[in-house]
Amino acid sequence: MSKDVWTIVSIVIVAALSALSVAAISWGIDNHEIGFGFWIGSLLTMGIMSYLYADNPFYKFTEHLFVGVSASYWIATYYWTQIDTNLLGRLFPEKTSFLGMTIDFSRHGHEQNLWYLIPLVLGLFMLARLIPSIGWISRWSLSFVVGLYAGLRSYGYLQSNVMQQAKETFRPIIIPGDFWAGFNHLVLVVGVVSALLYFFFSKEHKGMFGTISRVGIFFLMVSFGAAFGFAVMGRISLLIGRFDFLIRASTAENGYPSIVVTVLMVAILSILAMKNKGKGEDEDELFEP
Template sequence: MSTNIWIWIAALLTLAIYSFLYKDNIVYKIAEYLLVGVSIGYSISITWYNVVIAKMVVPIRDQHNYLIIIPILIGFLMFFRFSRKQSWLSKIPISFVIGWGAGVAIPLGFQTTIVEHIKNTIAIPWFGGNILLLVNALIIFVGVVATLVYFYFSVPHKGTIGKIANLGIWYIMIAFGASFGYTVMARISLFIDRAQFLLHDWLGLIH
C-alpha cells in the first residue's frame, strides 16, 4: 500500500467520484466541485505565468520591446464586452481574430479536408496484384457517393435516387456502429486506468 499522501488523496477522490454510480451524494459533489475548481485554478496560473508574464511583462520589462504594447492594448479592448455603452470597442480585437483566423484557416482547411479527400476518393488505384486495394477503393467511392446522395434533399428520395440514398443510410449506420464500438472501448479504457491506479499505485495488489 502506498505511503504517498498525494496517491491517497487521488485514490479517495477517485472513489468519491465513482460513488455517484450508486447514487448522487455529498462526497461526489465535493469531489466534482474540487475538480472543476482545481482545473480552472491550474489553467489560470499556467496562463498567467506563461502568457501574461512571459509574453507581455518580460518582453517590455527586460527586452524593452515596446511595440508589443499595441497588440496588448488591442487585446484589452476585449474587456469592453462588459460595458453596455462601450461594448462596440470589443469588435476591434474580434475583427483581428476573425480576419486572421479566416484568412489562415479557410484556404488551408479547404486543402486539408476537402481537396485532398476528393482527390483520394476519385483516384481509384489500379490493384497491381492486390485486388483488395481495388475493392477497398471502390467501397469507399460508392460509400462517399451514396452518403452524399442521402444528404441531397433537393430531389425526392424515390426510384434510383431512393435506392442510392438507402445505401447511404447503411454506410452511415456502419460508421455510427464503428464510432459506438470505439466509444465503448474508450470508456472502459478510462475505468481500466483508474482500476490500475487503485490496485497498483494505491493498494499495491497488482504488479
C-alpha cells in the same frame, strides 16, 4: 444534512487540504514517501465514481473541487506561458522602472516589439465584458479572434481536407493481381458518393436518387457504429487507468488508502441511502431536499 451544510463542509475540507499541502511542501515532506497523493487520488477517484450510484455529497465535493482547481490552473498556466512570456516579455524586454516598480522580463530573451500593444489592447477590451455599459467593446476582440481562426482553418481545410482527400478518393478499382484492394477502393468510391448524395437536399430522395442516398445512410451508420465502438474503447481505457491507480494505491506501506476510502465511502452512502429510503424522493439523489 442539507446542500448548504455540505457546501460549507466541502469548503472547509478544501481549505484544510490546501493548507496541509502547503505545509507539507514547506516542511520538505516528500509526498511520495507518505503516500499523501494516493490518499487524495483515491478520495477524488471514488468521489467521482460514486455518482454511478447516485448524486451525493462526495461527488458534489469532487466536482466543485475539479472546477475550481481547473480554473485556477488554466489562469496560472496562461499567465506564465502567454502574458508573462509572450506579451510582457516582448513589451518590456529590458529591466526598467515603471511607477516606482522594477519591471524585469529580460529572462525571456525577446527583443522589444511594440506591435504587441495591439493584443494587449484587444485583451483589455475582452475584460470590458465585466462592465455591462461598455461590454460591447469586447466584440472587437472577439471579431479579431473569429476572423483569424476562420481564415486559418479555411486555408488548412481547403488544402488538406478538400483537395487532398478528394484526390485520394479517385483510386483504381481494377488492380491486376489484387482483387480485394480494388474492391476496397470500389467500396470507398461508392461510400463517398452515396454519403455525399444523402446530404444533397435540392432534389427529393426518390427513385434511383433515393436508393443511392439510402446506401449512403448505411455507410453513415457504419461510421457512427465505428465511432461509438472507439468511444467505448476510450472510456474503458480511462476506467482501466483509474482502477490501475486504485490497485497501486492499495498497498500496506501507504496505509491501504484506496481500500479505506472505498469502505468508508460505501458505508456513508449506504447510511444516506437508508435515510432516504421510503421518503418517496428521487432515489438518484442522496441529499436532503
